[in-house]
Protein backbone atom coordinates (compact mmCIF):
# COMPACT_ATOMS: atom_id res chain seq x y z
CA UNK A 1 0.00 0.00 0.00
CA UNK A 2 2.68 2.44 1.01
CA UNK A 3 4.72 1.67 -2.07
CA UNK A 4 1.73 2.17 -4.31
CA UNK A 5 0.80 5.41 -2.65
CA UNK A 6 4.37 6.74 -3.05
CA UNK A 7 4.40 5.76 -6.70
CA UNK A 8 1.04 7.48 -7.18
CA UNK A 9 2.28 10.73 -5.65
CA UNK A 10 5.39 10.56 -7.79
CA UNK A 11 3.31 10.14 -10.94
CA UNK A 12 1.03 12.99 -9.93
CA UNK A 13 3.90 15.34 -9.28
CA UNK A 14 5.58 14.39 -12.54
CA UNK A 15 2.35 15.08 -14.38
CA UNK A 16 1.85 18.46 -12.73
CA UNK A 17 5.41 19.64 -13.42
CA UNK A 18 5.06 18.60 -17.05
CA UNK A 19 1.80 20.52 -17.42
CA UNK A 20 3.05 23.77 -15.93
CA UNK A 21 5.54 25.68 -18.00
CA UNK A 22 6.36 28.25 -15.34
CA UNK A 23 6.82 27.22 -11.73
CA UNK A 24 4.56 29.14 -9.39
CA UNK A 25 6.39 31.86 -7.51
CA UNK A 26 6.19 31.77 -3.74
CA UNK A 27 5.22 34.96 -1.97
CA UNK A 28 8.17 36.89 -0.55
CA UNK A 29 9.19 35.81 2.94
CA UNK A 30 8.58 39.24 4.44
CA UNK A 31 8.23 37.76 7.96
CA UNK A 32 11.99 37.04 7.92
CA UNK A 33 12.66 40.79 8.12
CA UNK A 34 12.25 42.00 11.69
CA UNK A 35 12.62 45.30 13.49
CA UNK A 36 14.58 43.51 16.23
CA UNK A 37 17.29 42.29 13.80
CA UNK A 38 17.54 45.65 12.07
CA UNK A 39 17.86 47.52 15.33
CA UNK A 40 20.48 45.16 16.78
CA UNK A 41 22.63 45.26 13.61
CA UNK A 42 22.27 49.03 13.23
CA UNK A 43 23.34 49.86 16.76
CA UNK A 44 26.34 47.55 16.42
CA UNK A 45 27.48 48.95 13.07
CA UNK A 46 26.95 52.62 13.93
CA UNK A 47 28.67 52.35 17.30
CA UNK A 48 31.61 54.63 18.21
CA UNK A 49 33.66 51.41 18.29
CA UNK A 50 34.08 51.63 14.49
CA UNK A 51 35.10 55.31 14.64
CA UNK A 52 32.99 56.39 11.69
CA UNK A 53 34.35 53.79 9.21
CA UNK A 54 36.38 56.17 7.06
CA UNK A 55 37.51 54.69 3.74
CA UNK A 56 41.21 53.96 3.49
CA UNK A 57 41.63 53.68 7.27
CA UNK A 58 41.89 50.66 9.55
CA UNK A 59 38.38 51.55 10.76
CA UNK A 60 36.87 50.72 7.36
CA UNK A 61 38.88 47.50 7.20
CA UNK A 62 37.82 46.54 10.71
CA UNK A 63 34.11 47.07 10.08
CA UNK A 64 34.45 45.17 6.80
CA UNK A 65 36.01 42.13 8.48
CA UNK A 66 33.32 42.22 11.16
CA UNK A 67 30.68 42.60 8.46
CA UNK A 68 31.90 39.44 6.69
CA UNK A 69 31.24 37.56 9.95
CA UNK A 70 27.66 38.89 9.96
CA UNK A 71 27.21 37.80 6.33
CA UNK A 72 28.44 34.30 7.13
CA UNK A 73 26.02 34.11 10.04
CA UNK A 74 23.22 35.26 7.74
CA UNK A 75 23.91 32.25 5.51
CA UNK A 76 25.57 34.07 2.62
CA UNK A 77 28.35 32.52 0.57
CA UNK A 78 31.46 34.59 -0.19
CA UNK A 79 31.43 36.15 -3.69
CA UNK A 80 34.40 38.51 -3.65
CA UNK A 81 37.78 37.84 -5.22
CA UNK A 82 39.41 34.39 -5.03
CA UNK A 83 36.61 32.82 -3.01
CA UNK A 84 36.79 35.46 -0.24
CA UNK A 85 34.23 37.97 1.04
CA UNK A 86 36.38 40.84 -0.16
CA UNK A 87 37.31 42.76 -3.25
CA UNK A 88 40.19 45.07 -2.41
CA UNK A 89 41.01 48.06 -4.58
CA UNK A 90 43.50 50.89 -4.35
CA UNK A 91 42.44 54.44 -3.66
CA UNK A 92 44.65 57.19 -4.99
CA UNK A 93 44.73 60.11 -2.60
CA UNK A 94 46.30 63.42 -3.58
CA UNK A 95 46.72 66.20 -1.09
CA UNK A 96 48.29 69.66 -0.99
CA UNK A 97 51.62 69.30 0.80
CA UNK A 98 52.55 71.29 3.88
CA UNK A 99 55.78 72.03 1.99
CA UNK A 100 53.81 74.30 -0.38
CA UNK A 101 54.64 77.99 -0.13
CA UNK A 102 52.26 80.85 -0.86
CA UNK A 103 52.80 84.57 -0.57
CA UNK A 104 51.42 87.92 -1.66
CA UNK A 105 53.87 90.75 -2.31
CA UNK A 106 56.54 89.05 -0.19
CA UNK A 107 54.25 88.34 2.76
CA UNK A 108 53.96 84.60 3.28
CA UNK A 109 50.58 83.02 3.91
CA UNK A 110 50.07 80.03 6.20
CA UNK A 111 48.35 77.14 4.44
CA UNK A 112 44.76 76.49 5.66
CA UNK A 113 44.97 79.42 8.11
CA UNK A 114 45.65 82.43 5.86
CA UNK A 115 44.96 80.74 2.56
CA UNK A 116 42.91 77.85 1.21
CA UNK A 117 44.02 75.91 -1.83
CA UNK A 118 40.74 74.83 -3.35
CA UNK A 119 42.05 72.30 -5.85
CA UNK A 120 44.63 69.61 -5.50
CA UNK A 121 46.97 70.38 -8.39
CA UNK A 122 50.65 71.26 -8.41
CA UNK A 123 51.62 74.72 -9.60
CA UNK A 124 54.60 77.03 -9.63
CA UNK A 125 53.63 80.59 -10.32
CA UNK A 126 54.85 84.14 -9.96
CA UNK A 127 52.38 86.60 -11.41
CA UNK A 128 51.11 90.14 -10.99
CA UNK A 129 47.67 90.41 -9.38
CA UNK A 130 44.81 92.18 -11.15
CA UNK A 131 42.14 93.32 -8.70
CA UNK A 132 38.74 92.66 -10.27
CA UNK A 133 36.80 93.20 -7.06
CA UNK A 134 33.09 92.90 -7.74
CA UNK A 135 33.48 93.57 -11.48
CA UNK A 136 30.61 92.58 -13.74
CA UNK A 137 31.17 90.56 -16.89
CA UNK A 138 31.30 93.77 -18.93
CA UNK A 139 33.74 95.41 -16.53
CA UNK A 140 35.92 92.31 -16.71
CA UNK A 141 36.20 92.86 -20.47
CA UNK A 142 38.11 96.08 -19.76
CA UNK A 143 40.70 94.22 -17.66
CA UNK A 144 43.66 92.37 -19.10
CA UNK A 145 43.77 89.08 -17.21
CA UNK A 146 46.15 87.26 -19.54
CA UNK A 147 49.04 85.78 -17.54
CA UNK A 148 47.78 87.46 -14.37
CA UNK A 149 46.42 86.27 -11.06
CA UNK A 150 42.92 87.71 -10.70
CA UNK A 151 41.53 88.71 -7.29
CA UNK A 152 37.74 88.58 -6.99
CA UNK A 153 35.58 89.76 -4.12
CA UNK A 154 33.07 86.89 -4.05
CA UNK A 155 29.39 87.06 -3.21
CA UNK A 156 26.66 84.53 -2.69
CA UNK A 157 24.37 86.32 -5.16
CA UNK A 158 22.84 83.88 -7.65
CA UNK A 159 24.01 80.94 -5.56
CA UNK A 160 21.20 78.86 -4.11
CA UNK A 161 22.29 78.33 -0.50
CA UNK A 162 19.12 76.47 0.34
CA UNK A 163 20.98 73.14 0.14
CA UNK A 164 22.42 70.51 2.45
CA UNK A 165 25.72 71.47 4.12
CA UNK A 166 25.80 74.95 2.53
CA UNK A 167 28.93 76.04 4.42
CA UNK A 168 30.96 73.06 3.24
CA UNK A 169 29.78 73.36 -0.34
CA UNK A 170 30.14 77.12 -0.72
CA UNK A 171 33.65 77.08 -2.27
CA UNK A 172 32.50 74.64 -4.91
CA UNK A 173 29.53 76.81 -5.85
CA UNK A 174 31.70 79.93 -5.92
CA UNK A 175 34.16 78.19 -8.20
CA UNK A 176 31.35 77.14 -10.51
CA UNK A 177 30.03 80.71 -10.57
CA UNK A 178 33.29 82.49 -11.41
CA UNK A 179 36.15 80.25 -12.46
CA UNK A 180 35.35 79.25 -16.02
CA UNK A 181 34.86 82.83 -17.13
CA UNK A 182 38.07 84.07 -15.51
CA UNK A 183 40.23 81.25 -16.83
CA UNK A 184 38.77 81.72 -20.31
CA UNK A 185 40.02 85.32 -20.16
CA UNK A 186 43.56 84.02 -19.63
CA UNK A 187 43.96 84.26 -15.85
CA UNK A 188 46.69 81.93 -14.53
CA UNK A 189 45.47 81.93 -10.93
CA UNK A 190 42.31 82.95 -9.09
CA UNK A 191 42.28 84.52 -5.63
CA UNK A 192 38.82 84.52 -4.09
CA UNK A 193 38.45 87.13 -1.35
CA UNK A 194 36.06 85.72 1.24
CA UNK A 195 32.74 87.42 1.91
CA UNK A 196 30.87 86.84 5.19
CA UNK A 197 29.57 83.48 3.92
CA UNK A 198 33.10 82.44 2.95
CA UNK A 199 34.47 83.46 6.34
CA UNK A 200 31.72 81.48 8.08
CA UNK A 201 32.44 78.41 6.00
CA UNK A 202 36.25 78.56 6.34
CA UNK A 203 36.63 76.17 9.30
CA UNK A 204 33.97 73.88 7.82
CA UNK A 205 35.83 73.38 4.54
CA UNK A 206 39.38 72.92 5.85
CA UNK A 207 38.91 69.29 7.04
CA UNK A 208 37.86 68.07 3.59
CA UNK A 209 40.12 70.40 1.56
CA UNK A 210 43.22 69.49 3.53
CA UNK A 211 42.42 65.79 3.21
CA UNK A 212 42.67 66.25 -0.56
CA UNK A 213 40.98 64.29 -3.30
CA UNK A 214 40.44 60.58 -3.70
CA UNK A 215 40.15 58.52 -6.83
CA UNK A 216 40.77 55.11 -8.30
CA UNK A 217 42.93 54.16 -11.24
CA UNK A 218 41.44 55.15 -14.55
CA UNK A 219 39.32 57.95 -13.04
CA UNK A 220 40.05 61.58 -13.87
CA UNK A 221 42.05 63.08 -11.02
CA UNK A 222 43.82 59.83 -10.10
CA UNK A 223 46.96 61.38 -11.50
CA UNK A 224 47.51 65.04 -10.75
CA UNK A 225 47.84 67.55 -13.56
CA UNK A 226 48.97 71.15 -13.37
CA UNK A 227 46.02 73.53 -13.33
CA UNK A 228 45.60 77.18 -12.54
CA UNK A 229 45.52 77.46 -8.73
CA UNK A 230 42.27 78.54 -7.09
CA UNK A 231 42.97 80.18 -3.73
CA UNK A 232 40.87 81.73 -0.96
CA UNK A 233 42.07 84.52 1.32
CA UNK A 234 40.33 86.31 4.17
CA UNK A 235 38.38 89.48 3.49
CA UNK A 236 40.90 91.50 5.49
CA UNK A 237 43.57 90.75 2.89
CA UNK A 238 41.48 92.21 0.08
CA UNK A 239 42.85 95.73 0.49
CA UNK A 240 46.45 94.55 -0.08
CA UNK A 241 45.48 93.08 -3.46
CA UNK A 242 44.19 96.36 -4.87
CA UNK A 243 47.29 97.66 -6.60
CA UNK A 244 50.66 96.34 -7.65
CA UNK A 245 50.49 93.08 -5.70
CA UNK A 246 52.21 89.92 -6.84
CA UNK A 247 51.32 86.31 -6.14
CA UNK A 248 54.05 83.75 -5.55
CA UNK A 249 52.92 80.18 -5.15
CA UNK A 250 54.67 76.85 -5.23
CA UNK A 251 51.99 74.24 -4.64
CA UNK A 252 53.24 70.74 -4.12
CA UNK A 253 51.00 67.71 -4.13
CA UNK A 254 51.76 64.50 -2.32
CA UNK A 255 50.15 61.23 -3.38
CA UNK A 256 49.30 58.15 -1.37
CA UNK A 257 47.84 54.73 -2.10
CA UNK A 258 45.37 53.35 0.43
CA UNK A 259 43.39 50.12 0.40
CA UNK A 260 39.61 50.15 0.36
CA UNK A 261 37.36 47.16 0.01
CA UNK A 262 34.01 45.96 -1.30
CA UNK A 263 32.35 43.15 0.67
CA UNK A 264 30.46 40.66 -1.48
CA UNK A 265 28.21 37.70 -0.71
CA UNK A 266 25.55 35.72 -2.53
CA UNK A 267 22.60 33.39 -2.18
CA UNK A 268 22.36 30.93 -5.03
CA UNK A 269 19.14 30.76 -7.01
CA UNK A 270 17.02 27.62 -7.40
CA UNK A 271 16.44 27.67 -11.17
CA UNK A 272 19.03 25.71 -13.12
CA UNK A 273 19.09 28.21 -15.98
CA UNK A 274 18.38 31.47 -14.12
CA UNK A 275 20.70 31.00 -11.15
CA UNK A 276 23.62 32.24 -13.24
CA UNK A 277 21.88 35.65 -13.23
CA UNK A 278 21.98 38.04 -10.27
CA UNK A 279 19.87 40.70 -8.69
CA UNK A 280 22.40 42.95 -6.98
CA UNK A 281 21.54 44.65 -3.67
CA UNK A 282 23.83 47.59 -2.94
CA UNK A 283 24.93 49.60 0.09
CA UNK A 284 28.14 51.23 1.33
CA UNK A 285 29.80 50.41 4.64
CA UNK A 286 32.06 53.48 4.87
CA UNK A 287 31.28 56.87 6.34
CA UNK A 288 33.19 60.03 7.24
CA UNK A 289 35.36 58.89 10.15
CA UNK A 290 36.50 61.28 12.87
CA UNK A 291 36.36 64.97 11.93
CA UNK A 292 35.55 68.42 13.20
CA UNK A 293 33.43 68.18 16.35
CA UNK A 294 29.85 69.35 16.77
CA UNK A 295 29.59 70.09 20.46
CA UNK A 296 31.66 67.34 22.05
CA UNK A 297 31.10 64.62 19.45
CA UNK A 298 33.59 64.15 16.61
CA UNK A 299 32.73 60.61 15.48
CA UNK A 300 30.63 60.54 12.34
CA UNK A 301 28.80 57.26 12.86
CA UNK A 302 26.68 57.44 9.72
CA UNK A 303 23.77 55.50 11.20
CA UNK A 304 21.38 56.60 8.46
CA UNK A 305 24.25 56.96 5.98
CA UNK A 306 24.60 54.11 5.38
CA UNK A 307 24.07 51.92 8.40
CA UNK A 308 20.37 51.69 7.56
CA UNK A 309 20.82 50.24 4.09
CA UNK A 310 23.71 48.03 5.21
CA UNK A 311 21.53 46.30 7.80
CA UNK A 312 18.62 46.21 5.32
CA UNK A 313 20.78 44.18 2.94
CA UNK A 314 21.71 41.79 5.73
CA UNK A 315 18.01 41.33 6.57
CA UNK A 316 17.18 40.74 2.89
CA UNK A 317 20.07 38.26 2.71
CA UNK A 318 18.61 36.30 5.64
CA UNK A 319 15.26 36.20 3.87
CA UNK A 320 16.85 34.99 0.61
CA UNK A 321 18.83 32.37 2.51
CA UNK A 322 15.65 31.03 4.10
CA UNK A 323 13.80 31.13 0.79
CA UNK A 324 16.02 31.52 -2.29
CA UNK A 325 14.63 32.98 -5.50
CA UNK A 326 14.98 31.50 -8.97
CA UNK A 327 17.79 33.89 -9.82
CA UNK A 328 20.72 34.33 -7.48
CA UNK A 329 20.98 37.32 -5.17
CA UNK A 330 24.24 39.24 -4.87
CA UNK A 331 24.86 41.56 -1.92
CA UNK A 332 27.54 44.21 -2.27
CA UNK A 333 28.60 46.62 0.45
CA UNK A 334 30.77 49.13 -1.36
CA UNK A 335 33.82 50.77 0.18
CA UNK A 336 34.77 54.42 -0.22
CA UNK A 337 31.36 55.64 -1.40
CA UNK A 338 31.85 58.83 0.58
CA UNK A 339 35.13 59.50 -1.24
CA UNK A 340 33.38 59.60 -4.63
CA UNK A 341 31.51 56.33 -5.28
CA UNK A 342 34.88 54.62 -5.59
CA UNK A 343 33.83 51.10 -4.58
CA UNK A 344 30.92 50.99 -7.02
CA UNK A 345 33.03 52.50 -9.79
CA UNK A 346 35.53 49.71 -9.17
CA UNK A 347 33.00 46.86 -8.85
CA UNK A 348 30.96 47.91 -11.89
CA UNK A 349 34.18 47.93 -13.93
CA UNK A 350 35.54 44.71 -12.34
CA UNK A 351 32.51 42.71 -11.21
CA UNK A 352 33.18 39.36 -9.51
CA UNK A 353 30.35 37.84 -11.58
CA UNK A 354 29.88 38.32 -15.33
CA UNK A 355 28.73 41.88 -15.91
CA UNK A 356 25.98 40.69 -18.29
CA UNK A 357 24.66 38.42 -15.54
CA UNK A 358 23.71 41.38 -13.30
CA UNK A 359 20.04 41.89 -14.19
CA UNK A 360 19.31 44.79 -11.81
CA UNK A 361 20.94 46.92 -9.14
CA UNK A 362 18.82 47.92 -6.12
CA UNK A 363 20.87 50.50 -4.26
CA UNK A 364 19.86 52.32 -1.14
CA UNK A 365 21.26 55.34 0.64
CA UNK A 366 19.76 56.62 3.91
CA UNK A 367 16.41 54.90 4.49
CA UNK A 368 15.56 55.56 8.12
CA UNK A 369 14.62 59.19 8.68
CA UNK A 370 12.01 61.85 7.92
CA UNK A 371 8.24 61.50 7.59
CA UNK A 372 7.12 57.97 8.48
CA UNK A 373 5.05 57.51 5.34
CA UNK A 374 7.16 59.06 2.59
CA UNK A 375 10.12 57.83 0.60
CA UNK A 376 11.73 58.34 -2.78
CA UNK A 377 12.79 56.12 -5.64
CA UNK A 378 15.47 57.73 -7.78
CA UNK A 379 15.78 56.53 -11.32
CA UNK A 380 11.99 56.48 -11.53
CA UNK A 381 11.60 59.31 -14.06
CA UNK A 382 13.32 60.39 -17.26
CA UNK A 383 16.16 61.20 -17.75
CA UNK A 384 17.22 59.10 -14.72
CA UNK A 385 15.02 56.10 -15.56
CA UNK A 386 17.04 53.40 -17.31
CA UNK A 387 14.56 50.52 -17.05
CA UNK A 388 10.79 51.01 -17.14
CA UNK A 389 10.43 47.30 -16.34
CA UNK A 390 12.41 47.66 -13.13
CA UNK A 391 10.54 50.82 -12.12
CA UNK A 392 7.23 48.99 -12.63
CA UNK A 393 8.41 46.12 -10.40
CA UNK A 394 9.52 48.54 -7.67
CA UNK A 395 6.19 50.41 -7.79
CA UNK A 396 4.25 47.13 -7.63
CA UNK A 397 6.39 46.07 -4.67
CA UNK A 398 5.55 49.32 -2.93
CA UNK A 399 1.83 48.84 -3.54
CA UNK A 400 1.89 45.23 -2.35
CA UNK A 401 3.79 46.03 0.82
CA UNK A 402 4.77 49.25 2.50
CA UNK A 403 2.69 51.66 0.36
CA UNK A 404 4.94 54.69 0.85
CA UNK A 405 3.83 57.99 -0.59
CA UNK A 406 6.58 58.64 -3.12
CA UNK A 407 8.32 61.96 -3.54
CA UNK A 408 8.92 62.84 -7.19
CA UNK A 409 10.77 66.18 -6.89
CA UNK A 410 14.19 64.82 -5.88
CA UNK A 411 14.41 62.66 -9.00
CA UNK A 412 14.08 65.66 -11.31
CA UNK A 413 17.17 66.97 -13.11
CA UNK A 414 16.45 70.53 -11.93
CA UNK A 415 16.49 69.57 -8.23
CA UNK A 416 19.27 71.57 -6.57
CA UNK A 417 20.74 68.63 -4.63
CA UNK A 418 21.45 66.42 -7.64
CA UNK A 419 20.69 63.49 -5.33
CA UNK A 420 20.56 60.94 -8.16
CA UNK A 421 24.26 61.51 -8.79
CA UNK A 422 25.35 60.92 -5.20
CA UNK A 423 25.16 57.17 -4.59
CA UNK A 424 26.37 53.79 -5.76
CA UNK A 425 23.70 52.93 -8.35
CA UNK A 426 25.17 55.59 -10.64
CA UNK A 427 28.22 53.71 -12.01
CA UNK A 428 25.97 50.71 -12.75
CA UNK A 429 23.40 52.86 -14.54
CA UNK A 430 26.20 54.41 -16.58
CA UNK A 431 27.33 50.86 -17.43
CA UNK A 432 23.87 50.11 -18.87
CA UNK A 433 22.56 47.96 -16.00
CA UNK A 434 18.98 48.65 -14.81
CA UNK A 435 19.46 50.49 -11.53
CA UNK A 436 17.42 52.24 -8.84
CA UNK A 437 18.11 54.12 -5.62
CA UNK A 438 15.88 53.84 -2.55
CA UNK A 439 16.09 56.71 -0.08
CA UNK A 440 14.21 58.65 2.55
CA UNK A 441 16.26 61.75 1.62
CA UNK A 442 18.39 64.24 3.50
CA UNK A 443 17.93 65.66 7.00
CA UNK A 444 19.78 68.20 9.16
CA UNK A 445 21.99 65.51 10.75
CA UNK A 446 23.36 64.42 7.36
CA UNK A 447 27.18 64.13 7.46
CA UNK A 448 27.41 65.31 11.05
CA UNK A 449 28.16 63.38 14.29
CA UNK A 450 24.43 63.65 15.04
CA UNK A 451 23.59 60.96 12.45
CA UNK A 452 23.21 58.39 15.22
CA UNK A 453 21.37 55.07 15.53
CA UNK A 454 19.05 56.46 18.22
CA UNK A 455 17.62 58.92 15.66
CA UNK A 456 16.55 56.18 13.21
CA UNK A 457 12.87 55.34 12.78
CA UNK A 458 13.25 51.53 13.03
CA UNK A 459 9.68 50.89 11.95
CA UNK A 460 10.22 52.91 8.80
CA UNK A 461 13.55 51.18 8.23
CA UNK A 462 11.79 47.81 8.29
CA UNK A 463 9.24 48.99 5.74
CA UNK A 464 11.97 50.36 3.46
CA UNK A 465 13.84 47.05 3.80
CA UNK A 466 10.64 45.22 2.93
CA UNK A 467 10.26 47.39 -0.19
CA UNK A 468 13.80 46.72 -1.42
CA UNK A 469 13.44 43.01 -0.64
CA UNK A 470 10.02 42.72 -2.34
CA UNK A 471 11.44 44.39 -5.46
CA UNK A 472 14.42 42.05 -5.42
CA UNK A 473 12.14 39.06 -4.98
CA UNK A 474 10.15 40.06 -8.08
CA UNK A 475 13.31 40.52 -10.11
CA UNK A 476 14.76 37.24 -8.88
CA UNK A 477 11.67 35.29 -9.90
CA UNK A 478 10.46 37.08 -13.02
CA UNK A 479 10.29 35.06 -16.20
CA UNK A 480 12.19 37.77 -18.08
CA UNK A 481 14.89 40.03 -16.68
CA UNK A 482 14.01 43.75 -16.64
CA UNK A 483 14.93 45.30 -19.98
CA UNK A 484 17.16 48.35 -20.19
CA UNK A 485 15.35 51.28 -21.84
CA UNK A 486 16.85 52.31 -25.17
CA UNK A 487 18.24 55.82 -25.46
CA UNK A 488 19.01 56.28 -21.75
CA UNK A 489 21.06 59.45 -21.38
CA UNK A 490 21.69 61.31 -18.13
CA UNK A 491 21.77 65.08 -18.07
CA UNK A 492 25.37 65.07 -16.86
Ligand SMILES: [Zn+2]
Nearest residue numbers: 305306365366
Ligand atom coordinates in the same frame (compact mmCIF):
# COMPACT_ATOMS: atom_id res chain seq x y z
ZN1 LIG B 1 25.69 57.50 1.77
